[in-house]
Amino acid sequence: MTVERTAAGALGEVVETYWQLRGKGGTGESPLEILPDAHFALGFGISERNCRILAGGPSTRALQLSVTDARDFFFIRFRPGRLPSLLGLRPADLVDQTELDLPSVLGRSADEWGECLRAARSLEARREILEAALRGVRLDFLCQDRRCTQAIARVEGTHGRITVMELARDMGLSTRTLERIFLEQVGLAPKRFIRNLRFQHALDHLRRRPAGVSLGRIAYGCGYADQTHFINDIKELSGRLPSAF
Numbered sequence: 001m002t003v004e005r006t007a008a009g010a011l012g013e014v015v016e017t018y019w020q021l022r023g024k025g026g027t028g029e030s031p032l033e034i035l036p037d038a039h040f041a042l043g044f045g046i047s048e049r050n051c052r053i054l055a056g057g058p059s060t061r062a063l064q065l066s067v068t069d070a071r072d073f074f075f076i077r078f079r080p081g082r083l084p085s086l087l088g089l090r091p092a093d094l095v096d097q098t099e100l101d102l103p104s105v106l107g108r109s110a111d112e113w114g115e116c117l118r119a120a121r122s123l124e125a126r127r128e129i130l131e132a133a134l135r136g137v138r139l140d141f142l143c144q145d146r147r148c149t150q151a152i153a154r155v156e157g158t159h160g161r162i163t164v165m166e167l168a169r170d171m172g173l174s175t176r177t178l179e180r181i182f183l184e185q186v187g188l189a190p191k192r193f194i195r196n197l198r199f200q201h202a203l204d205h206l207r208r209r210p211a212g213v214s215l216g217r218i219a220y221g222c223g224y225a226d227q228t229h230f231i232n233d234i235k236e237l238s239g240r241l242p243s244a245f
Contacts, residue, residue, distance in 0.1 A: 004123045009131055014082045014139060018130070020123045021073040023047070031064040032073075034098055035203065036237045038188060038196045040083030040091075042105065043075035044117055051114025053105050055087055056097040058188055058196065062239050065098045074117060074126050080152050080193070081144045081186050086137065091187030106133045147171060148185040151178065152193075160198025161223030164190045198223055199237050202230065206245035215242055 004022070008015035016039065021032065038058045045052035047070050058080070067073060083094075087105065094100065103110060120126050144152075151171050155162060162170075167190060168178045175190075182190045202222040209218065219230030234242045 006123050006127055009127065011131055011134055011139075014079060014134070015131075016077045016079050018123065018127045019075050019077065020126065021067060023071045023073075024069045026069045028069045030067050030069070032067045034059055034063045034065055035199075036060055036062065036196050037200050038080040038186065038193050040078045040080075040094060041075050042078070042083065042087070043073060044113055045071045045073055046114055046117050047071045048118070051110045051117065052099075053102040053110045053113060054098070055083075055089070055100045055102055056094055057083075058091075058094070058186065058193075059096050059098075060188070060192060060196070061096065062237070063096060063098050072117075074123070076130055080156070080197075081148060085144075091185060092183070093187075095187045106137065108133070144185045145181060147173065148181045151181070151190070152186070155190075155194055155197055159201040159222065160194050160196075162194060164194065167194070195233070195237075199233065202234065202242075203238075203245060206234075206242055218242075 002021075004020045006018050008017060034057075036059050040057045041055065043054040043056075045054060045068070047068075052071075054075075065073075081091075087102065105113070108116075116129055117126055120129055151167060154167060154170055164175055164178065168175045171178065173181075178190050182188060182193060186193055188196070202218065202224075205218045205222060215230065216227040219227045222230070224230035224233065231242055234240075234245075238244075
């Protein structure tokens, strides 16, 4: 199953990436695995007859999106904390969701989105359509509480190599206040958010690991206490051992 990806364009402060999975035709279905992360996603399942608008994330466990062969799936992956206000949903409503159906988004119904995205077959063309619609939205409306935005940036800057106490201290907040802000704005407690960011960073290293680089070296570089902690965390969150990546 090949996923096409393209980086965010002019909206890089809000959007991380766009991705697309082309339908193969027919009536079959297959699962698409979604591993734990801290992102929100907005997607479109596009067939010749209709379109589904989907929303989901962040995820705390490995999930599966049911991919229908008769549809193209086109998703916009937002940076952590950037989507909920756009959809009028609470972040908690999206945690561990992959196929939350929406009747409309950005002023267009599912049918209207299906019509314009069906005509634009390429990933780049569909990205341009989404970015044009997003440019019509006030970006400060998409962004979150300033303290949360700064805390997210701090965690991203360390790739999850920071503790909740260190983060609270750096932000000049109590751990209780930090947790309340994260639950309201991101849907995850800061400890879970940090863990997910570190996990995604570790997966990136595993997938790009040159020959001869040990798991212990990756574990240390990603901020795990030791190799055992690293292996257990990867196994718990993904359901497989690091060597599988």
